[in-house]
Amino acid sequence: xxxxxxxxxxxxxxxxxxxxxxxxxxxxxxxxxxxxxxxxxxxxxxxxxxxxxxxxxxxxxxxxxxxxxxxxxxxxxxxxxxxxxxxxxxxxxxxxxxxxxxxxxxxxxxxxxxxxxxxxxxxxxxxxxxxxxxxxxxxxxxxxxxxxxxxxxxxxxxxxxxxxxxxxxxxxxxxxxxxxxxxxxxxxxxxxxxxxxxxxxxxxxxxxxxxxxxxxxxxxxxxxxxxxxxxxxxxxxxxxxxxxxxxxxxxxxxxxxxxxxxxxxxxxxxxxxxxxxxxxxxxxxxxxxxxxx
Numbered sequence: 001x002x003x004x005x006x007x008x009x010x011x012x013x014x015x016x017x018x019x020x021x022x023x024x025x026x027x028x029x030x031x032x033x034x035x036x037x038x039x040x041x042x043x044x045x046x047x048x049x050x051x052x053x054x055x056x057x058x059x060x061x062x063x064x065x066x067x068x069x070x071x072x073x074x075x076x077x078x079x080x081x082x083x084x085x086x087x088x089x090x091x092x093x094x095x096x097x098x099x100x101x102x103x104x105x106x107x108x109x110x111x112x113x114x115x116x117x118x119x120x121x122x123x124x125x126x127x128x129x130x131x132x133x134x135x136x137x138x139x140x141x142x143x144x145x146x147x148x149x150x151x152x153x154x155x156x157x158x159x160x161x162x163x164x165x166x167x168x169x170x171x172x173x174x175x176x177x178x179x180x181x182x183x184x185x186x187x188x189x190x191x192x193x194x195x196x197x198x199x200x201x202x203x204x205x206x207x208x209x210x211x212x213x214x215x216x217x218x219x220x221x222x223x224x225x226x227x228x229x230x231x232x233x234x235x236x237x238x239x240x241x242x243x244x245x246x247x248x249x250x251x252x253x254x255x256x257x258x259x260x261x262x263x264x265x266x267x268x269x270x271x272x273x274x275x276x277x278x279x280x281x282x283x284x285x286x287x288x289x290x291x292x293x
Contacts, residue, residue, distance in 0.1 A: 004028060005083065014134040016143050018095030021134060022088040031076035038090040039113075041154065042066035043127050046085035051076045053116045060086070063121060067113035067158060074116070087131055091151075099151050102192070102203040104166060111159035118158050126150050137250040140191040142219040148192075148204050149217075168208040174199035175213045178206070182222045186229060187248030190222060227262055230255065234271040235278075243267070 009024040020038070025046075033052075042065065049060040053074040060066055060079075066086070068074055070093055078084040093110060100108055130146040132138075152165060178195050185194075192203045195218060199206065210218050226248055233243045244255040259267045 016134060016140075016147070018092040019134060019147075020090040021131065022090065023086070025083060025085045026078050027083040028078070030078075031074075033073050033075055035071050035073050036068065036090060037070055038092045039070060039096060040066060040068035040088055040090055041127070041150070042068075042086050042088040043124065043131075044084070044086045047078065047082035048080035049076060049084035049086065050079040051116075058117050060084070060117065063119065063124065065118040065120060065123070065127075065154075067116055067118055067154065069112045087127075089127075089131060089134070091147075096151070099148060102148055103152050103155075103163075104202050104205060105163050108163065109161055111155050111161060111163075113154070114158050114160055118154075120153075120157060123150065123153060126153070137254055139189045139219065139222070141189075141195075141222060144192045144203070145207055145217050145219045148207065152204060165208070166205065168205065168212045170213065171199075171201065171206075171209045172213070174201055174206070175210055178210060178218060179214065179221065182218060183225050186222055186226045187246070223258065224262070227259060230259065230267065231263075231270070234267055235274055240267055240271070 004027050005025075007024070007026045007029045009022070009026070009029075011020065011022045013020050026049075031051075044060045044062050044064050044066065046062055048062075051058050051060065051066075051074050053068070053072065066088070096110055100106065100110070126146060126149055130143070130150055133142050133146055155163065156165075177199050181195065181198055182190065192206075196203050196206055201209070207217050210216075210221070214221060216224070230243060230247050233247065240255070241252045244250075244252045247255070249255040249258070256266050256268075259265075259270070263270065
């Protein structure tokens with residue numbers, strides 16, 4: 001006799017005001033008719049679910065997004081023997097209003113999603129990066145940038161009233177200032193507001209101009225510059241824990257994850273190999289000295 005696995009679910013507030021996160025792996029649970037005060041942006045990960053929404057039945061397959069507007073009555077339940085696994089990001093309308101200003105849409109009527117199910121595979125990495133960024137130790141700049149990117153794309157794909165973003169143009173002087181600022185403040189919890197005040201550009205426009213000219217977003221540039229400085233510090237005999245805290249990481253494990261993700265090895269492995277190289281060079285230098293036996 002096959003035993004049905006237990007349900008698991010978790011709901012919590014994030015460090016970014018106005019956002020809650022939810023993740024679930026369900027096999028039995030049914031959500032009765034209910035609504036949320038926030039916008040729901042969900043990603044279906046495994047199995048299959050279904051819901052009643054606006055008088056219609058919708059099926060939620062892996063890889064599809066669930067998009068529910070505040071106040072809309074809906075249900076939810078498992079629709080396969082494999083259960084239903086998904087993650088939701090709940091965003092309060094007041095935060096959406098702030099985002100519209102950052103997206104160069106001040107005064108526009110707050111948008112609503114046209115369809116409750118959307119297939120957009122290219123958005124999955126952004127969703128996951130934002131979800132994990134809201135879950136773990138992450139700087140404001142990363143959280144804010146990813147939120148703008150996800151919402152801007154969803155609103156352009158599946159919202160009324162529709163809107164478009166202005167094209168990014170060369171802003172060489174502004175981008176140079178932002179790069180210099182990020183390099184000088186790479187250990188700090190920089191925010192988008194810090195950067196926009198510096199160059200007087202709107203947040204999302206600044207992000208797109210920076211990416212166009214530099215090749216990555218400002219939060220990605222700050223993280224990589226941070227890791228470049230860590231690599232230099234690893235050439236010394238300083239401890240990994242001290243290097244982590246002095247270079248803006250929350251702890252050594254935070255540094256380990258970021259370093260390995262970028263370079264493919266841990267800081268400890270890199271430091272150990274660097275020490276071996278220094279020893280070899282010292283030996284070769286000594287044996288090359290004139291008159292050495």
